[in-house]
Amino acid sequence: MGNYSSPRKHSRSSSPSLVEEPAVAYALSSYESIQLSRKGILKEALLQLAAQLSMTLQELAGILHVSEKTLHRYQNDKVLAPDLSERALLLSQLYHKGKAVFGDAANFNDWLRTPLPAFRQQAPITLLDTSFGFQLIMEELGRIEYGIFA
Structure with a gap:
């Protein structure tokens, strides 16, 4: 993961760290997130994020809508497709929040990993x-942040 200063300077040869640079995904504008999704995120950055979330490859594959086998085949320096990158950015935003x-x-x-009443015991x-699940969880985190418990 190289140094990352601005989403506008991002290229396929360098990718921001989704874990170490909260501004990369958490504080990006919607347009910057779209741009970064289109350019792609390195598999290595995704794996770092998954490690921070203590997430298994199986859990990650389910979130990304890709098979474990396919995810495993990608080299760490492989730039992920826009749809996978978009979900990785959503996951990064969720992690930082x-x-x-x-x-x-x-x-x-x-x-x-705790079943909660707010999510019908899931x-x-x-x-x-x-x-929709990402949105629901972000909304619940917002309620918790402001002391509004369901």
């Missing part, structure tokens, strides 16, 4: 296979 709300990655990771991680 959750980490900010819960204070650290471990607490957020535990929360992601663990939030099970909802990440749809964009």
Whole structure:
């Protein structure tokens, strides 16, 4: 992962770290996120993010809508397709929001795997296979951040 200063300077030969650079995914404008999704994210950055989320390859493949086998075949320096990159960016945004709300990655990771009444007794991680699930979880994190508990 190289240094990353601006989404406008991003090229296929360098990719931002989705974990170490919160501004990459968390504070990007919608247009910058679109641009970055189209250019693609390196598999290596995605794997770093998955490690921070204590996510298995199987969980990651389910979220990305790709088989484990396909994901495994990609080289670490492979730029992911726009649809996979978009989901990786959504996951990164969720990670940074959750980490900010819960204070650290471990607490957020535990929360992601806990069945909760707000999600009809499902663990939030099970909802990440749809964009609606991402939205629902982000909304719940916003409520928690402001002390509004369901």
